[in-house]
Amino acid sequence: MTVSIALYQPDIAGNAGTILRLGACMGVPVEIIEPAGFDLSDRNLRRAGMDYLELATLRRHVEYPAFDRARREAGRRIVLLTTKAERAYTDFSYDPQDILLFGRESAGVPAHVHDAADVRLTIPMATGARSLNLAVSAAMVLGEALRQTRG
Numbered sequence: 001m002t003v004s005i006a007l008y009q010p011d012i013a014g015n016a017g018t019i020l021r022l023g024a025c026m027g028v029p030v031e032i033i034e035p036a037g038f039d040l041s042d043r044n045l046r047r048a049g050m051d052y053l054e055l056a057t058l059r060r061h062v063e064y065p066a067f068d069r070a071r072r073e074a075g076r077r078i079v080l081l082t083t084k085a086e087r088a089y090t091d092f093s094y095d096p097q098d099i100l101l102f103g104r105e106s107a108g109v110p111a112h113v114h115d116a117a118d119v120r121l122t123i124p125m126a127t128g129a130r131s132l133n134l135a136v137s138a139a140m141v142l143g144e145a146l147r148q149t150r151g
Contacts, residue, residue: 003098003145004029004059005138006067006078008113011037011105017046017053018135024055028142031059031099033067037106064113071099080117081141082108083131089121094145105134 005023010016010032023030032040040060046053061067071078080101081089101117103109114120123137132140 001097002028003094003096003100003142003149004031005142006031006033006099006101007036007134008033008064008101008103008109009035009037010134012134013038015105015134019138020056020058021052022135022139022142023057024052026142026146028146029057029059031061031067033061033064035063037104068116077118078116079119079121079145080109080114081123081137082114082120083122084108084114085120085122087119087121088124089141090144092119092121094148096149098145100138100141100145102134102138 005019005028007016007019007030016032016036016038020030022028061070074097076097076099077095078101079092079094079098080103082103101109103113108114121141123132123140125132
């Protein structure tokens with residue numbers, strides 16, 4: 001098993017497509033927790049993912065409870081990336097079964113999802129910076145998780 005990326009109700013097709021491309025190139029599944037803010041057949045998703053979408057492993061979950069049930073049954077840990085955490089993503093020991101969960105571009109995740117996470121991590125940024133692009137954040141954290149788990 002390998003680390004996977006999960007997107008909670010993503011808003012922007014281009015970001016999701018870029019993350020699907022990232023997953024395809026790195027051999028990492030991407031999970032989308034619906035509803036998304038766009039049609040998953042959206043041309044922007046296809047444009048950002050290019051021909052890599054055919055290589056991507058996409059798992060769709062109709063809602064958060066279905067995702068949570070599936071990950072619990074598989075014994076997988078949710079590692080939530082959030083601006084509401086103190087611990088840096090580089091100060092954590094990843095496991096190959098971890099799910100890296102990223103919230104909506106517009107609103108993050110709701111409190112019940114935040115509270116259900118096994119671990120909450122953040123990407124430290126310069127003072128005054130609010131957030132990075134979702135696809136950039138996913139690539140940074142995935143890189144660290146793969147560095148640790150694929151040795």
